[in-house]
Amino acid sequence: MGALLEELRRLGYLEGKTIVINRWSGGGNIGAYGALAHKIVNEQPQLIVARSRTMATALAAATREIPIVMVGTITSELSGSFARPNRNVTGINVSYDEQQIYAKQAEFLRDITGKNARIAWLGTQNLWEGPVGKAAREGARQAGLILDAVLLSSPVDEAAIHRAFVPVLAGRFVGMYVSPATELFPYRSIIAKLAQEARLPTIGNGRPWAEAGILLSYGANPVDMYRRAAYFVDRILRGAKPADLPIEQPGVIELVINLKTAKALGISIPPPLLVRADKLIE
């Protein structure tokens, strides 16, 4: 969200002078998101910027009045029409199935692990059971991979991640997907370290994952998305309604390969994958 704050400043919103920004976090405690949403709505902010479908769903259940600018997977239950949102939710939609993100991720991982490889899908239960999990399973099926969920308990914290890695470190898998569960993001360096310990080629969503030491990342650039989210905030603060602001999709989905991690794992990246990469971390 740093890019959002930076872009807001560029647009003339000076925190503590011309805008008050209240920061809230679920602390990875998924079961408490509903209560947190009510607490936020009770403070009656002019608008809410939310990350993740799970959090936005809780917020949308708590208010139909306060505009919600969301970055993540926006389902039709949240927005109604994408072209003219008929609820109070708009923003940037990362659609894992429509944009074939998981299909590509599975394909890139298969290029390294080979077909019929057993892959651990690291994420939360609500994500596994929702549209993101469905897209992941479909992507794996198309790529000829066997996908098993490795679910994190809530609250998602360092201890939960270490517990989830017990079956992973036991050698049941030959590769790993890190799901786009936003609760995992603060722990990306720990996950990258554990994935290396397990000797697993791993793919995550978006450049920060590869920069943290994950072998591959494929996804939209979060900096671009949050910068664009500032446009939605600005328009709404100037009087626009969510219905006036069609939901957008990120235009660029990039592949990043961490060659240092490849070397540490003793993996040779297939040349077509190297050519396909938008960025190589050396």
Added chain:
Amino acid sequence: MNRRDTLVSLLALGIAPASFAQSVLKVPQIALVDTAEQIADMAEGRHPQWARCWRS
């Protein structure tokens, strides 16, 4: 620091009621909501209000 700046500071610390932002100071008040601690990771370092919000 004038009275207005004092109020803004109190709002940022979560001490003054949030409704002051819109009704008294006439500045917009928005909420940034994350699922985990990445606001602090990615933006400006740990923010006092942020810790107050999710731990309470």
